[in-house]
Amino acid sequence: MTTLGPTGGERQIPHHTIRSAHIVGDDGEESVLATVYCPLRERSATVRECESCRRFHALHFDKISRTTAVVCDASPAASGTADADPLRSVGVDVPVNPEAPLAEIMTKDVICIRSEVSLDDITALLVRYEISGMPVVDAAGRPVGMVSRADVLRAAEERGDTEEAQRVAVRSGEAAPLDMEQGFHVVEPVRVTARNVMTPVVVQLHESASIRQAASLMAYEGVHRLPVVSDDGKVVGIVSSLDVLRWFGRCCGYLIPLSRKRA
Template identity: 85%
Template sequence: MTTLGPFGGEHQIPHHTIRNAHIVGDDGERSVLATVYCPLRERSATVRECESCRRFQALHFDKTSRTTSVVCHADQAAPGAGEADPLRKAGVDVPVDPETPLAEIMTRDVICVRPEVALDDITALLVRYEISGMPVVDAAGRPVGMVSRADVLRAADERGDTEESQRVTSRSGELAPLEMEHGFHVLEPVRITARDVMTPVVVQLHESASIRQAASLMAYESVHRLPVVSDDGKVVGILSSLDVLRWFGRCCGYLIPPARKRA
């Protein structure tokens, strides 16, 4: 979005893309934490907070990228806060800035799961959204672990052709699940959850951290994805190795499309 400047030229009105953390619970219910990074406050804010700000103008939906952003009447557009750099659109080389903040590069729509979500449901989410991993978060949306495709495959391999099961017993006053002859009992599979298979140590970075810090940390820890958190520790995005490569390619002048939106 542009407006005419004082000398007839065009002035860019900054857009700040809304990030959505989709948190899936063990009952299948999904809650969405929508935030936007405010370059003036240098922190994340909820969309409701943003709408109450005197600089707020409108919400803008981009049909091409299928993203919603906040149109803000700030005095100056912060680097990366507005729409895509016109030089990058034209395919012109731009300097590679290792201090570029993660808020500009990360994937803004991230799927998260609670620790109680069953392994089969996690597998379905990985397949449906074509992703290789996701953060495991607590009730407040703070990361407590990471679960990856490798974790799911490892758990399936350990189970083999047979699943661990536990004996079903009825409490006093309850009806027996099945009427069976003496000496028989009922077994049911043990429910495996995200808590059982996740990596409990979370390597994470604040949204104001730079791509330089993220790339170094990912290489040092040998991880392919990092949860990106706000001041209060809640997940506001995720950075993958592909996000880093996509950013680098664009800085080198290549026309690389954004990551595909998953239905």
């Protein structure tokens, strides 16, 4: 969307991509937390908040990337075209800017899970969405851990061909679950969940952090992905080492297509 600038020419109104955190619960139901980063307020806001702002213009759906954005002139005057996507237009003569905001490269459509989700369901989600890891969040959407494909494989290796089981106790007066002879007892397999396999220490970054900070933190901690959180600690995105590499390659002038995978 364009509008007339101060000199009478057309001026591109910035588009701010809407981020969505998909939280899968133990019952399989999925809730979505949709937010957009406001560079003027320097914090996340809901779409409803944006629509009530006097700077709001419209919602725009991009058919190519299949993303929805808020068309809003909320960029600070000194930022120029900072809100445009530099990964699609930079050339070899443009220097790499490590202070570029993390929001430019992070994945804004995030799959999150609750700690009660089973190992089988985690595996199914990793395969369905072609991702290698995802944040584990509490009821408010704040990260409490990270689970990766390596965690799932490690748990499967430790479990082997046999599963842990727990003995089922029958209280006095209750009917036995099965009609068994004396000396036998009933066992149920122990349910392995995200809580059992996740890495409980969460290394995270605020959405206002820079790409330089993300690259340094991932290298220092030896991790490949970081949840990105808002002021209230809720997950609004995720950045991976591949996102940083892809951004660097584009800044160097290489034609790197948009990734279909979430990281």
